[in-house]
Amino acid sequence: MKSLLESGDAEKLLAASINGELPDERGRFGPFGGRYIPETLVPAFERLEQGVRKFLHDDDFQKEFRAELHNWVGRPTALTPAPTLSARWGCDVWLKREDLAHTGAHKINNAIGQALLAKRLGAKRVIAETGAGQHGVASAAACARVGLPCTVYMGALDMQRQAPNVDRMHRLGAEVVAVESGDATLRAAIDEAMRCWVSDPDGIYYLLGSAVGPHPYPWLVRELQNVIGEEAREQMLRLAGGLPDAAFACVGGGSNAIGLFYPLLADTQTELFGVEPGGRGPGLGDNAATLATGRPGVLQGSYTMILQDDDGQVQETHSISAGLDYSGVGPEHALLQAIGRVNYIMASDEEALDALGELCEAEGILTALETAHAYAAAKKWAANNPGKRILIGNSGRGDKDMPTLIQYPVSARK
Amino acid sequence: MSAHESVSSALRAANDAGRPALIPFITAGYPKLEDFMDVLAAVSDVGDVVEIGVPFSDPMADGMTIQRSSHEAIKNGVSLRWILEQLSANRDRIKAPVVLMSYMNPLLAIGYDELAKRALAAGVCGFIVPDLPFEESHDLRAALESQGLGVVQLVTPATPAERLQLLADASRGFLYAVTITGITGGDGGLPDDLAAYLDRVSKVSPLPVCAGFGIRAAGDVANVGQHAAGAIVGSALVEVLERGEDPAAFLRSLRD
Numbered sequence: 130m131k132s133l134l135e136s137g138d139a140e141k142l143l144a145a146s147i148n149g150e151l152p153d154e155r156g157r158f159g160p161f162g163g164r165y166i167p168e169t170l171v172p173a174f175e176r177l178e179q180g181v182r183k184f185l186h187d188d189d190f191q192k193e194f195r196a197e198l199h200n201w202v203g204r205p206t207a208l209t210p211a212p213t214l215s216a217r218w219g220c221d222v223w224l225k226r227e228d229l230a231h232t233g234a235h236k237i238n239n240a241i242g243q244a245l246l247a248k249r250l251g252a253k254r255v256i257a258e259t260g261a262g263q264h265g266v267a268s269a270a271a272c273a274r275v276g277l278p279c280t281v282y283m284g285a286l287d288m289q290r291q292a293p294n295v296d297r298m299h300r301l302g303a304e305v306v307a308v309e310s311g312d313a314t315l316r317a318a319i320d321e322a323m324r325c326w327v328s329d330p331d332g333i334y335y336l337l338g339s340a341v342g343p344h345p346y347p348w349l350v351r352e353l354q355n356v357i358g359e360e361a362r363e364q365m366l367r368l369a370g371g372l373p374d375a376a377f378a379c380v381g382g383g384s385n386a387i388g389l390f391y392p393l394l395a396d397t398q399t400e401l402f403g404v405e406p407g408g409r410g411p412g413l414g415d416n417a418a419t420l421a422t423g424r425p426g427v428l429q430g431s432y433t434m435i436l437q438d439d440d441g442q443v444q445e446t447h448s449i450s451a452g453l454d455y456s457g458v459g460p461e462h463a464l465l466q467a468i469g470r471v472n473y474i475m476a477s478d479e480e481a482l483d484a485l486g487e488l489c490e491a492e493g494i495l496t497a498l499e500t501a502h503a504y505a506a507a508k509k510w511a512a513n514n515p516g517k518r519i520l521i522g523n524s525g526r527g528d529k530d531m532p533t534l535i536q537y538p539v540s541a542r543k
Numbered sequence: 544m545s546a547h548e549s550v551s552s553a554l555r556a557a558n559d560a561g562r563p564a565l566i567p568f569i570t571a572g573y574p575k576l577e578d579f580m581d582v583l584a585a586v587s588d589v590g591d592v593v594e595i596g597v598p599f600s601d602p603m604a605d606g607m608t609i610q611r612s613s614h615e616a617i618k619n620g621v622s623l624r625w626i627l628e629q630l631s632a633n634r635d636r637i638k639a640p641v642v643l644m645s646y647m648n649p650l651l652a653i654g655y656d657e658l659a660k661r662a663l664a665a666g667v668c669g670f671i672v673p674d675l676p677f678e679e680s681h682d683l684r685a686a687l688e689s690q691g692l693g694v695v696q697l698v699t700p701a702t703p704a705e706r707l708q709l710l711a712d713a714s715r716g717f718l719y720a721v722t723i724t725g726i727t728g729g730d731g732g733l734p735d736d737l738a739a740y741l742d743r744v745s746k747v748s749p750l751p752v753c754a755g756f757g758i759r760a761a762g763d764v765a766n767v768g769q770h771a772a773g774a775i776v777g778s779a780l781v782e783v784l785e786r787g788e789d790p791a792a793f794l795r796s797l798r799d
Binding site: 167169426 | 653
């Protein structure tokens with residue numbers, strides 16, 4: 130994979146990333162990213178990109194977005210010290226609490242930002258896709274807030290795994306469409322949402338839920354999510370007495386992780402760890418660890434790392450966490466791996482369940498199964514790095530995972 | 544004559560014979576792997592150019608019929624390498640020029656230079672790549688054109704005039720005019736302003752223009768044929784194969 134970069138490119142690309150020069154005008158993060166879409170969508174994507182360029186950093190938009198983050202989302206979210214985990218792990222552990230944001234996860238930052246943008250772009254209705262359902266709930270809530278009808282595409286398998294979130298979406302006024310095709314999870318839902326958009330690119334705004342897909346989505350989502358890292362950085366300096374030695378975030382598509390990492394890229398004394406779902410094991414189809422085990426290719430509009438076979442067929446994945454169960458990953462993460470700024474590692478289903486249990490018991494926080502992967506990796510790192518300061522991106526709350534967690538009773542696991 | 548020129552030539556020959564050209568589309572290895580060459584041979588006896596679908600796991604521009612056929616074909620073990628091997632071994636059975644329709648990732652998995660060489664050896668004349676916009680197509684076009692093959696560009700009713708000219712000039716073999724803003728296999732009928740759209744596309748294209756998406760019946764082919772060089776028939780033909788009916792008979796019926 131390093132061969133995608135020439136000698137000396139890593140330093141230049143890191144500098145360009147820190148300076149805000151990536152993606153470039155073609156939507157590339159170094160070799161990754163771009164826009165691989167049907168011709169039918171080309172005019173729609175050009176209008177979207179122009180709209181994003183016009184509004185995203187416009188004072189009025191930013192004022193409205195920031196006001197909604199404060200008044201409706203509940204930002205800034207807390208930075209919580211974790212004294213019991215700190216004592217157990219021998220490190221100073223701090224948690225960035227996206228689970229405390231409205232609707233219970235970081236997804237809401239992106240959803241309200243894009244919903245405000247959809248309104249400015251004159252969309253008649255919004256479509257979204259969802260895996261764990263958190264982005265669907267966030268999209269439904271944000272659309273209700275700005276007054277746009279919302280349709281959410283969700284894999285049929287994920288609908289079973291995340292039944293409470295399906296009900297929440299309905300109550301928030303969204304239509305939920307079950308996607309039976311493909312693997313009936315997030316990837317199939319994205320395919321279906323794209324197909325729907327192709328049918329009416331003028332009237333529909335596609336509210337994409339992660340830092341994936343064709344340009345400008347990876348950039349747009351990062352810009353809406355980096356509030357996580359901006360707040361965490363400021364809070365660490367103010368409350369924890371300094372920047373972390375290491376920061377951990379779970380990575381499926383990677384929006385929470387890029388939101389946390391992006392404002393910390395220049396702080397090279399902070400080691401960054403993206404934690405992918407190691408699932409049942411290292412075999413193709415047994416995990417969703419795209420960066421750790423995938424190869425470059427084109428999936429859903431972007432040149433990035435993907436889980437595929439030798440013929441270029443994208444592979445089905447497994448993770449106990451529906452929100453991480455995805456064969457691709459945001460192209461900016463592919464770059465950050467290629468240039469060595471972020472380490473991408475794995476935590477298994479079992480390790481995530483153990484970490485989730487420990488956090489509940491130690492700090493009274495039921496975290497999302499996604500986030501539990503970050504805790505599992507942080508605990509391992511702490512064992513080899515005593516006395517260090519650790520930041521963990523607590524991306525969402527675990528209530529939505531109860532149908533899964535009930536299958537692993539506490540008594541049986543003790 | 545280069546490979547992509549043989550496509551244009553076959554389409555023009557049909558028009559010279561006083562009829563619209565017919566481009567049947569089949570998904571390779573669907574519904575049965577072992578029938579692929581027989582179906583292809585039968586279809587190529589009637590069609591002027593044949594489009595073979597390379598199945599892909601995430602066909603974002605395709606409707607349910609082609610999606611289903613792709614999914615089944617992958618389960619049957621079809622891959623781009625297998626298709627090229629089959630074509631190479633059976634070149635003499637296929638009368639019409641062949642173009643492959645593939646999404647990007649299977650092409651990347653082989654590598655562009657290798658792909659171009661193998662495709663030429665297999666008698667393939669060009670590629671239709673639905674998720675490859677012109678802006679990202681330079682490397683693939685260069686590799687294919689070095690072997691005399693080309694990329695067939697797609698245009699749609701939403702393509703602005705300046706871009707239409709750019710795509711028409713870049714296309715090889717023919718220019719693919721997507722009739723509707725949507726995915727393949729729609730049954731909502733052809734749009735009312737189809738004639739004006741096809742006239743507009745044909746006027747700027749140095750190559751024959753063939754219309755696809757939503758063409759299911761003889762009336763559609765005749766309708767399209769008044770304003771374009773030919774018609775591409777995909778989902779309707781795949782459904783014929785799915786039902787176990789005779790593809791050649793169906794294609795002949797489109798000309799009645």
